[in-house]
Amino acid sequence: MLQLKHIEKTFNPGTVNEKRALTDLNLDLKDGDFATIVGSNGAGKSTMFNAITGAFYVDEGQIILDGEDITYKKEYLRSHEIGHLFQDPLRGTAPGMTIEENMALAYLRAKTMRNQYFSRINKADKEKFREQLAQLDMGLEDRMKQPVGLLSGGQRQALTLLMATMVTPKILLLDEHTAALDPATAAKVLALTRQIIAERKITALMVTHNMHQALELGNRTLMMDAGSIIFDVSGAEREKLTVDDLLEKFKENAGRQLDNDRILTSK
Template sequence: MLEIKNISKTFEKGTVNEHVAIKDMSLNLKDGEFITIVGSNGAGKSTLFNAICGSFMVDGGHIILDNEEITYKTEHARAKMIGRVFQDPMKGTAPNMTIEENLALAYTRASKHSTPFSRAITKKSVKFFRENLARYNMGIEDRMKTKIGLLSGGQRQVVTLLMCTLSIPKLLLLDEHTAALDPATAERVMEITKQIVDENNITTMMITHNLNQSLTTGTRTIMLDGGEIMLDLSGRERDEMTMDDLIKMYSAKKQKQFDNDRILLSR
């Protein structure tokens, strides 16, 4: 489904600020697979997502999505195939546009049909949007003409999730999409995320700083460090893994203690 072959990226190459962000990384995802990604700050998690989305061109290697080479496609072209939800609830939407306008814009952009945005907001489409929102009990299906910037963080993330999945993407990227929410709201948004992904069998990658979440969500866990994949866990090995086991495995492989406070405090 997704094939990442030996990609690399170095920023500010040849300067005193040179930073190797991704080192000869390879990764394969099967259709419908749900991978969680964990790692310290600077490990390369968001950089990997940016490489997949086309926020920059990689220095080398190939990115293939659903048997299509996308390595040199523009970010705009990839957006029709890839959905992404960011940590910041203010990203990924137009805050001064209404809920129905944001949903119509996303649906038009991802649709295979070139329907003009001006014709995307119809009674039929708004009914479709409302019915989908109502399923998640977040109290927003009757606020279709409310500007999205006036919603709570959790409500906004649910709208963003729906924007990314009304037209099923080939790949869904979740960039710590519950990290900025209070615990109860984060749990509810995570439940809705799992529901959407499971019902539509969406191939998904999710960055998280929560070690327990990384082992209990989805089907596979990878740990990044210094732009490389340090650990890749699935099946029975992952099922039997505890958070302490994961930290010990990392320490044994790196020959140093795992010292990321944010991750350790999430245990």
């Protein structure tokens, strides 16, 4: 479903602020894979996601999604096929618009139809929105006319997850999407994430700072450092790994101890 081939990206080249963010990055993600990603501070996890979504063009390499080379495809066109959730619950929704209007925007964008207007959303579509909101078990189906800005962070993140998957994307990118939520809400959003991915058989990449999640969720675990994937494990080998084993693998492959405090405190 997704191939990254020898991806390179350097920001501010030739200046004192030059930063090599991605270095010979390679990944082959099969259809239906759900891979978790952990790594050091500044390892390039979010940068890899931004390269996939088209927030910038890479310097070298290829990005292939479902057999199509999208390396130089514009970001707004990629958004028709790629779902993306951020750590900040305030991103991904328009606070001044109602829940119903936000869902309509997401639905029309993902349907990839031209010249779409809100008038194209019919009664059946609105009923579908209501049914999907009811599945969140947050009472949002009775608040469809309220502005999204009135929702809590957890409610907004759950809504964003729903919006990103209401038309099944080819790939779903989750960038620590529960990290800013309180533990109870984070657990609920994570449970919804697992349910939606499993039911829709969505191919997904999820960045997490929780080492237990990295081994328990999905079917693959990736570790990143210095803009590259330094460890990729799945199957029986992954099932045998402990958190301490994962930390040791990082040390072996990166040549140093993992320096991400959030990851170490989650151990």
